[in-house]
Structure formats: structure tokens, C-alpha cells
Amino acid sequence: MSRSLLIDIRNVSRSYGRVRALRDVTLALEPGTIGLVGNNGAGKSTLLKILLGLLRPDAGEGTVLGYDICRSTSQLRGRIGYMAEAAATVPVLRGVEFVTLAGDLYGMPHRDARRRAHEVLNYVGLGELRYRRLEEYSAGNLQRLKLAAALVHDPQMLLLDEPTNGLDPAGRVAMLRLIEDLIAETGKSVILCTHLLGDVERLCHQVVVLDRGTVICSAPVSQLRSVLDHRYELAWQGPDEPFRRALAQNGARVEAVDGAPRMAKVDVPRSWNTIRFFELARSHGVVITRLKPEEEDLSRMFLRLTGRLADAPAVAAEEDAPHGS
Amino acid sequence: MGVDLARYHAWEGRLQSPWMATLAIVRVALLQIFRRRSYWVVLVLGMLNFLSFWAAIYLVTQFDIPPRVQERLLEAFGFSAYAAPGQDSGYIKFMQRQSIVVMMLLAFSGSLLVGADFRGGALPFYLSRRIDRRHYIVGKLLAISAVVTLLTTGPALLLFLEYGMFTSSASYWLEHWNVALAVLAYGLVLCVVLSILLVTLSAYLQRAAPIAITWSSLFVLLREMGSQFARATNNQYWRLIDPWRDMREVGRLFFGQFDDIERWRFAWYALAILSALCAVALVALVRRVRAVDIAT
Structure with missing residues (x-):
């Protein structure tokens, strides 16, 4: 010891x-x-x-x-x-x-x-x-x-x-x-x-x-950050649904942004190279207009680890409140 | 050069035994009691009783009258420095009278000194330091004992000193040193029994009103019940269900005031009952302190 x-x-x-x-x-x-x-x-x-x-x-x-x-x-x-x-x-x-x-x-x-x-x-x-x-x-x-x-x-x-x-x-x-x-x-x-x-x-x-x-x-928090999924905010011009499907089929998790068309938050594995966004876009006739990296924070990671991602809004609201339970 | 208070400074002293912390618990408990103005009313009542005894002894001993007459006058007031067999010592009578004030004070201080620790989350504050349950319980028992001593044993010893001081010589102290020991022993019985019962009761009931009601019932209701049962069954041993009476009977053991074997036996039964009561209460107290969630 x-x-x-x-x-x-x-x-x-x-x-x-x-x-x-x-x-x-x-x-x-x-x-x-x-x-x-x-x-x-x-x-x-x-x-x-x-x-x-x-x-x-x-x-x-x-x-x-x-x-x-x-x-x-x-x-x-x-x-x-x-x-x-x-x-x-x-x-x-x-x-x-x-x-x-x-x-x-x-x-x-x-x-x-x-x-x-x-x-x-x-x-x-x-x-x-x-x-x-x-x-x-x-x-x-x-x-x-x-x-x-x-x-x-x-x-x-x-x-x-x-x-x-x-x-x-x-x-x-x-x-x-x-x-x-x-x-x-x-x-x-x-x-x-x-x-x-x-x-x-x-x-x-x-x-x-x-x-x-x-x-x-x-x-270590730094190590956790390194294993966190890469997250991007993505916007594009062109067909909406086929491009979302293509992203999902290639291992990305696609999340709508307030129901807005041709816009999504995308979680991709660390092995994913950003060039693939453009390859997929070209093959589906889409022009990417925004590709902004976002870091997954610990709260999302915690929810993912504990399998409670579906409850995320509720938990996020709890965290914002000054009185924790 | 002054100390920079905005910066953190290390402390390099040595920690003492956790038993020393029991003194801190006593000190804080007394601080809590003396800071409450309402408690001073009860304390003043206790002081008035003591001062009336003090004044009576002083006045009577200042008259140029034979000692036997002095004793008679004091006995008329309820104090006798030389108790005859079969009669209560003046010191027992005084401490019994003080006990009424003690009962009132403890009825309200139980919730402040012990109940609040359980109710307000102070118990984790105590037990998460270096002390454990033993130190906490002993500290609280000592704190209650300090209050009891302050109102009973301490003043009784002062009366003993006063009587010896104002009578002709130191012979009273030398010839009746056993009275001082008896006062201490009786005081010890009061401290042990009252502190264990009060701390246990307060640990379970916690709030002032239930503690005061139960505490008063314990000493008033049981006395009345004991008297009724004793009359109905013509068995005086029923009176032993009254803890005050039990304490007084045990006190008589120390003052040696028994004129028959029956009273002697009565006192030993009282001691056995008090011992059993304290043992049960102590076990309940230890279980209670252990049952509390420490780190919430």
C-alpha cells in the first residue's frame, strides 16, 4: 500500500x-x-x-x-x-x-x-x-x-x-x-x-x-475531457432529412436544435475526422454553412455514464437552481 | 511585524486527547444557559432560596444565645446542622428544596443543550471532529452535572462553611467533616441520575415542550402515584417509584440517618431502582446517539 x-x-x-x-x-x-x-x-x-x-x-x-x-x-x-x-x-x-x-x-x-x-x-x-x-x-x-x-x-x-x-x-x-x-x-x-x-x-x-x-x-478531469465525444454545431443548405440519416448511419448522434431545419448538434466519436462532414455533404448534395466545435461538459458526460441522458433537461434545471437536493 | 490576516497560516501545535474536548462541551453548555435571560429567572429563584438559608444561619449565629437555642431556631427555619437519627440533615432539606429549581431549569435546558443538537444538525458537527460518541455523551452529562452542582452541592457546601465560620470555632468542620463528604456524595447521586435521565429524555424528545412536560411528570406525577398506591395497598415501597424520593433516600445513606433497619433497607432498594433506571437510560442514550445519521 x-x-x-x-x-x-x-x-x-x-x-x-x-x-x-x-x-x-x-x-x-x-x-x-x-x-x-x-x-x-x-x-x-x-x-x-x-x-x-x-x-x-x-x-x-x-x-x-x-x-x-x-x-x-x-x-x-x-x-x-x-x-x-x-x-x-x-x-x-x-x-x-x-x-x-x-x-x-x-x-x-x-x-x-x-x-x-x-x-x-x-x-x-x-x-x-x-x-x-x-x-x-x-x-x-x-x-x-x-x-x-x-x-x-x-x-x-x-x-x-x-x-x-x-x-x-x-x-x-x-x-x-x-x-x-x-x-x-x-x-x-x-x-x-x-x-x-x-x-x-x-x-x-x-x-x-x-x-x-x-x-x-x-x-482526471483532463483525461475525461479527452475521452469525451466531439460535439459540433452544424448548419447546412440542401436536403435536410437524407443528410441527417447519412450522419447517423456513419456513427454520429444527431440532435435537433429547437426543431430548426438544416441545423443540428452532432456528437461524433473521437476517431471521426471533420473532413468526413464535408465528404458526406458532397455525396448528398449539401453545402455546410457552419461547423462549430462544442465541448461536451461533465454534466452531459455524467448523464451519459449513468445512463440518464434522457432526463437531461430536468437535471440541468436542477443544477441551475440555487438549492440543490 | 504584524501577521498578514488575509493569508493562510499553518498551525503547528499538537492535538490533545479527545477527552479534553469534554471540557469544551461543558464550557459551551454553561455559556448557552447563562446567555438565555429567561433561565436567569430560575437561577435567581435558586439563589433566593440559598440566600434565605445563608441569612438565617448568619442572623441566628450572631445572637449571643446558647448553641442549643441557636439550633432550635435554625430547625424552626428548616435547617439543622446536627441531624438527629431519624431526622433529615438540614443539608439534605436544603438540597431537596434546591432540586425543585434544578428540575425547572433542567426541564427547559434539556432541549437547548441536547435536543437542539439532534434537531438542528449539531450532532454531525460534534461527531465529525476527533471526538466520538463516548466523549459527546460524557461531555453532555458533565454539562448537566455542572448545572446541578451549581445549584445544589455548591451552595450546600457554602452553608457548611458558613455555619462553621460563624459558630465559635473550627471544631464544627473538624468534627463534622463527614457531613461535607455526605453533601458531596449526595450531590454526586443527584448529578448522575439527573444528567443521565435528562440527556436521554432530551435526545429522544428534543423539543422544549415535550421535554418539560415529561420531565415534570416524571417527578410530580410519579410522586403522587407512589403516594396513592402506598395508601391503597398499605405498602410503603410503592413510594419508591418516585425518583426524587429515591435520591433522597440514597442521600440519607451517606448522612447515616437511620433509626431502624426498615429505613436502611428502603434506601438500598432506592439505590437499586436508581441504578437500574440509569443503566436502562444510558443504554437507550448510547443507542440513540448511534442511530443518528452522521454525514447527511
Whole structure:
């Protein structure tokens, strides 16, 4: 087992009664920023619990940051900063007291925890608001506060569960920028658990896609991009239907653009050379007037991988909404 | 040179044992209670009872009258520094009176200190740090115990100190040191029983109103039921279904105030009932904390 791996788990399974939440999950991830994506019920939360040492797997073994996920759970949590998705606040406390309490709970000496709380609150931009009661924080500031609580003991790795959940677009951008700066400045490893693929694309260099308790994809984002289908926006003059049929017969997936004639979005395999568009056009008496490459984004790829491409509009709408489920 | 607060700074200290975190839980719990103005009303009630005892001891001991007369005057007020066999010590009586205030305060603080953790998602905040369920439960039990001690054992010990201080010499402290130990032991019983019952109840019921109703019923309704059953069956052991009475009976064990073997047996039964009650509650509490979803 390599000590340099951030996460090294093998054949990890976990069931809740008769429901198998995770099935034989094997992951070997290098330090860096990793996106953990999946639909509701995909097993993300269970995997998080196991990575945090809060839940013992039924089968399998592994290490996180070199610590055994079954036997060294306390040391493990001392190295990880966890930012929960839920509000998870303690009533009546002020911001600085909340972050100090987080430091105390990690086992920091109280004086250090208090001093450090002031530092990290300043760092996340809550220096002016640190003496406010938690009930008075806005959603965006509450997320920053939770990030400060995760950072207080200077962990090696951050585990961020839906950090932009419930934020308005401006708040989301600000939060992403803060995390981006943090990663750039400290070089900390980050596991970003989210269903917002835009966040993963922006922050992560690696993505793990979970579906129904299994890992269906684990690869660097750049590598995934390279295996993505090439996508083009195509417009032409001449016969419409025969040209669409010819494209489909040659392995392209043709998608209408708002029902407009002689226009389509075409997904073609990577082996496809653009010259073939022109060859097909010539053989069908068509003149291509537009050929614009488009990159398939991770959300489309995720839907394709999980076989839910047909639900794409609904999922896209969900991603646009500020409140994720 | 000043610290650049806009930049991230590493921390290079060493983490302590997670058991130290239980002190942080206690500190935060006390902070939560003392920040609620409404709780100060109950605290002031407790203080008034203590101050009335304090004033009575002070006034009586300042009269130039024989010690026996002083004792009679204090007994008339409900306090006796020298309890005769078969009679309650003044300290037990004082702590029992304080317990009414404790019951009221705990009835409302259960939801704030424990219920809110389950209801508002603070439990994941605690358990995802370095502590586990043991530390969390011990921290909360200590927090409740601190409140109980603040209102019962602490003031009772102050009265013990006051009586010794205002009477002629230190002989009272030296001759009755076992009274101070008994106060501590009785206080420990109150802390253990009340904290376990309250934390368990709050973990299950969570909201203030159900906790207050159930908590009050536990101590008022059961007392009444015990009395009714005892009268109807002419069996005094029915009175043991009242936890307050059980705690007082166990307290008498420490003060050694038994004039017959029947009372002695009664106290041991009370201890057995309280032990069983606490054991069941503790198992239920551990199961409850374990059952909560941690990383949602």
C-alpha cells in the first residue's frame, strides 16, 4: 500500500439492512482536488462516512492519508477538516466561539483554538462578523463559517460536502473563489462532494462518479475531457432529412436544435475526422454553412455514464437552481 | 511585524486527547444557559432560596444565645446542622428544596443543550471532529452535572462553611467533616441520575415542550402515584417509584440517618431502582446517539 496515496480503499462495501449502499468500491487517489459526484442515493454520503472513519465498512479495507479507516479513526479525523452540508450549528454561540469549539473538539489546546479561530475567520472573510450570533449569519456566511470550522486545526485534507448548497449565484461564485484560493495557497487536498458538476469542473483535477453504490468512473478531469465525444454545431443548405440519416448511419448522434431545419448538434466519436462532414455533404448534395466545435461538459458526460441522458433537461434545471437536493 | 490576516497560516501545535474536548462541551453548555435571560429567572429563584438559608444561619449565629437555642431556631427555619437519627440533615432539606429549581431549569435546558443538537444538525458537527460518541455523551452529562452542582452541592457546601465560620470555632468542620463528604456524595447521586435521565429524555424528545412536560411528570406525577398506591395497598415501597424520593433516600445513606433497619433497607432498594433506571437510560442514550445519521 502506498503511503503517498490520499485515498486507498479496496473492495469496500456497506449495506443498511437489505439496501446495499456501496458495492466493492475500490479507489486509489493521489493528493489533489477530487470531485465526488453522483445522484441522490448513489452512495456518496456512505462513502464520506467511511472516509471520515465514522462508519465501518461491512467488507473491504483501506487507508486515508495513510490512516486505516477502521482502526485509526480518531487520528484520521484529526487530519481531516469536514464541512457538513447540514446547517450543523450550535445555538446561542457567536461565530468565533463556534470555530473555537470546533478547534477544541479536534483536540487543540483552548488558547490555540481561540487564536486560530480569529485567524481563519479573517481568512474566510468573516473577520468583521465574528462576534455575531450564528442565528444572524446569512446562508453564504454560514457556509464560510463552516469552512473556517473545518480549517481551524490546519488539516491535511478538506472534505467539503456541498459547499455551495443553498447559495445564490453570487454567493456560489464567491465561495468557489475562496476554495480555489485556498487550494492554490495551501496545496491542501480537497474532496468535493457535490451534485453541481460546474463546481467540480472549476475546482477539481480528478472526478469520481458514483452510481448505485459503485464507482462508474474515476479519472482526471483532463483525461475525461479527452475521452469525451466531439460535439459540433452544424448548419447546412440542401436536403435536410437524407443528410441527417447519412450522419447517423456513419456513427454520429444527431440532435435537433429547437426543431430548426438544416441545423443540428452532432456528437461524433473521437476517431471521426471533420473532413468526413464535408465528404458526406458532397455525396448528398449539401453545402455546410457552419461547423462549430462544442465541448461536451461533465454534466452531459455524467448523464451519459449513468445512463440518464434522457432526463437531461430536468437535471440541468436542477443544477441551475440555487438549492440543490 | 504584524501577521498578514488575509493569508493562510499553518498551525503547528499538537492535538490533545479527545477527552479534553469534554471540557469544551461543558464550557459551551454553561455559556448557552447563562446567555438565555429567561433561565436567569430560575437561577435567581435558586439563589433566593440559598440566600434565605445563608441569612438565617448568619442572623441566628450572631445572637449571643446558647448553641442549643441557636439550633432550635435554625430547625424552626428548616435547617439543622446536627441531624438527629431519624431526622433529615438540614443539608439534605436544603438540597431537596434546591432540586425543585434544578428540575425547572433542567426541564427547559434539556432541549437547548441536547435536543437542539439532534434537531438542528449539531450532532454531525460534534461527531465529525476527533471526538466520538463516548466523549459527546460524557461531555453532555458533565454539562448537566455542572448545572446541578451549581445549584445544589455548591451552595450546600457554602452553608457548611458558613455555619462553621460563624459558630465559635473550627471544631464544627473538624468534627463534622463527614457531613461535607455526605453533601458531596449526595450531590454526586443527584448529578448522575439527573444528567443521565435528562440527556436521554432530551435526545429522544428534543423539543422544549415535550421535554418539560415529561420531565415534570416524571417527578410530580410519579410522586403522587407512589403516594396513592402506598395508601391503597398499605405498602410503603410503592413510594419508591418516585425518583426524587429515591435520591433522597440514597442521600440519607451517606448522612447515616437511620433509626431502624426498615429505613436502611428502603434506601438500598432506592439505590437499586436508581441504578437500574440509569443503566436502562444510558443504554437507550448510547443507542440513540448511534442511530443518528452522521454525514447527511
